[in-house]
Amino acid sequence: MIDERTEESASAYVLGALESDEARRFEQRLEAEAELRQLVAELCRVSELMAGNSPALEPSAALRTRLLMDFGERVPSERALPRRSYSTVLPWALAAGFAGLCLLFGFQSHGLRERLDVRQHRIDELSQIADTLRAERSDLRQTVLSLQQSNRLANVRIAVLSAQLKTDPKAVAVSVWDNEHQSGVVVVHHLKPPPTGKDYQLWIIDPRYPTPVDAGLLKVDSAGDGRVDFKARRPIQSANQFAVTEEVKGGAASPTLKAMVLAGA
Amino acid sequence: MYERAAMEESGPRRPIVGWRTQWPWQSAVSDNNPMGRSDADVIRRIRSGDRAAFLEFYDRYASLLLSVAARVLGDRREAEDVVQDVCTQIWHKSSGYDAELGSLSSWAVTLARNKAIDRVRASTRRRRLLEEVAIAAETPNEAPAPSANELLHGRERAEQIRAALADLSADQRQVIELAYFAGLSQSEIAVRLDQPLGTVKARIRRGMLRLREQLGDAS
Numbered sequence: 001m002i003d004e005r006t007e008e009s010a011s012a013y014v015l016g017a018l019e020s021d022e023a024r025r026f027e028q029r030l031e032a033e034a035e036l037r038q039l040v041a042e043l044c045r046v047s048e049l050m051a052g053n054s055p056a057l058e059p060s061a062a063l064r065t066r067l068l069m070d071f072g073e074r075v076p077s078e079r080a081l082p083r084r085s086y087s088t089v090l091p092w093a094l095a096a097g098f099a100g101l102c103l104l105f106g107f108q109s110h111g112l113r114e115r116l117d118v119r120q121h122r123i124d125e126l127s128q129i130a131d132t133l134r135a136e137r138s139d140l141r142q143t144v145l146s147l148q149q150s151n152r153l154a155n156v157r158i159a160v161l162s163a164q165l166k167t168d169p170k171a172v173a174v175s176v177w178d179n180e181h182q183s184g185v186v187v188v189h190h191l192k193p194p195p196t197g198k199d200y201q202l203w204i205i206d207p208r209y210p211t212p213v214d215a216g217l218l219k220v221d222s223a224g225d226g227r228v229d230f231k232a233r234r235p236i237q238s239a240n241q242f243a244v245t246e247e248v249k250g251g252a253a254s255p256t257l258k259a260m261v262l263a264g265a
Numbered sequence: 266m267y268e269r270a271a272m273e274e275s276g277p278r279r280p281i282v283g284w285r286t287q288w289p290w291q292s293a294v295s296d297n298n299p300m301g302r303s304d305a306d307v308i309r310r311i312r313s314g315d316r317a318a319f320l321e322f323y324d325r326y327a328s329l330l331l332s333v334a335a336r337v338l339g340d341r342r343e344a345e346d347v348v349q350d351v352c353t354q355i356w357h358k359s360s361g362y363d364a365e366l367g368s369l370s371s372w373a374v375t376l377a378r379n380k381a382i383d384r385v386r387a388s389t390r391r392r393r394l395l396e397e398v399a400i401a402a403e404t405p406n407e408a409p410a411p412s413a414n415e416l417l418h419g420r421e422r423a424e425q426i427r428a429a430l431a432d433l434s435a436d437q438r439q440v441i442e443l444a445y446f447a448g449l450s451q452s453e454i455a456v457r458l459d460q461p462l463g464t465v466k467a468r469i470r471r472g473m474l475r476l477r478e479q480l481g482d483a484s
Binding site for chain 2: 008015017047064091
């Protein structure tokens with residue numbers, strides 16, 4: 001049975017409100033009393049929920065990028081990780097690209113307050129987006145280049161696919177294609193789900209073929225987000241560009257090009 | 266144990282928040298996380314150097330950590346630094362986490378809160394923070410913005426948590442927030458509010474037990 005005084009100490013303990021000596025004495029009791037440990041565990045969970053009542057904030061893309069770049073460079077030597085392989089590098093390369101895109105969305109999400117300023121603001125915004133995108137892509141290229149020099153990612157191609165439809169301007173995707181393994185991953189964001197009876201289909205443009213090569217369907221959730229591992233229907237020699245089109249349910253043998261949703265190189 | 270690691274970096278002051286020793290308790294959410302792999306699996310893979318697992322941890326909890334740190338610091342940029350510190354610590358010192366000591370999220374939140382409090386104590390912002398806590402305690406219902414809980418637990422659950430906090434008396438909420446978000450000890454709270462120490466202790470106890478009772482399923 002836990003008395004009120006102990007409950008007071010436990011409550012203050014989980015809030016960090018005990019003085020040092022009080023905390024030490026309380027910890028000694030904790031080690032010996034299972035019932036008290038249970039109470040503290042429950043109160044800790046309460047404090048966590050209370051902390052979570054704070055207004056939600058989304059970390060900036062820059063933070064994620066800093067962490068990725070930081071860990072990407074430091075970790076192997078410090079923790080003796082296995083040599084980078086396609087399966088380990090690909091998600092990080094993808095994440096770095098996606099982080100840049102999140103930054104892009106941050107700029108895009110700033111609404112324009114006054115109608116008279118719309119055009120000028122839009123120009124500024126697009127300039128920032130372009131600068132950001134260029135910077136991010138430059139960083140990605142720099143990263144890929146350095147990895148290529150060490151023969152780690154020589155066959156990986158990363159492409160940013162931008163929106164092609166005015167009705168869906170925020171849609172964006174990143175495609176990472178591994179030519180050696182003839183497989184890739186595409187991550188899409190803010191792409192409205194296709195109309196009933198339609199599907200999105202991914203295509204790879206390889207100059208070796210007269211028409212784009214089918215890379216399968218691209219599914220997105222209700223929020224417009226999706227991630228698909230894909231393979232090409234035909235051997236790819238050089239994945240120059242990627243595109244996403246709206247096709248009939250189940251996909252088409254070749255793109256109808258009636259609705260080019262995303263494209264990029 | 267978790268706080269010891271944090272204190273090693275920030276230097277000795279009054280210790281922050283509990284969890285300094287070893288005791289077993291079960292994780293409330295870690296093994297049933299609806300958003301993907303269990304926390305236990307994530308931390309196991311982080312320990313093996315799996316960066317994808319770390320990224321999964323980051324995606325799951327970075328918003329919560331940032332929200333808590335920003336609440337304490339009142340500065341988003343500095344809060345992001347705290348989140349970066351926490352993530353770096355979790356990546357490089359994940360061996361410091363013991364699943365028997367609590368959930369991964371609780372550990373991470375504790376690290377974030379402690380690092381943020383350390384920064385507050387090292388700065389001159391405490392006065393501003395105390396004033397904000399006092400104002401917030403008097404206006405508990407003015408929080409229309411989505412909370413970090415909403416992202417983690419869904420709107421309905423977040424509303425339940427918010428309602429439970431709003432149901433506390435202003436006095437109870439004030440002492441709890443002064444302790445948790447401003448890093449004051451019971452004695453310091455008593456001096457600040459010009460109340461007997463026993464009154465402060467009783468308010469903290471009643472408030473926390475009431476929250477535990479109202480948030481029963483999640484506790």
